[in-house]
Amino acid sequence: MALVINIEKGFKNKHRIQKRTECSYFIVLENGKKYLQLETTGSEDRQMIGKVSQTIQFSPEAIKKLKEILSKEF
Secondary structure: OEEEOOOOOOOOOOOOOOOOOOEEEEEEEEOOEEEEEEEEOOOOOOOOOOOOOEEEEEOHHHHHHHHHHHHHHO
């Protein structure tokens, strides 16, 4: 699990689309703050289909930055 506190634009020479998966989101409340939690279940090639493989939480500050990125890029 990871808690993202900031998001910066990265640079790579090579990009590719990853394998498809499902993702669920949750709102986590702690000390009056809202956090966004995303959980992915891995690809269909995974041995245990449907098992959570990654959990990422976004702090309120990271959510604000994510909103800015989405409104600018999309």
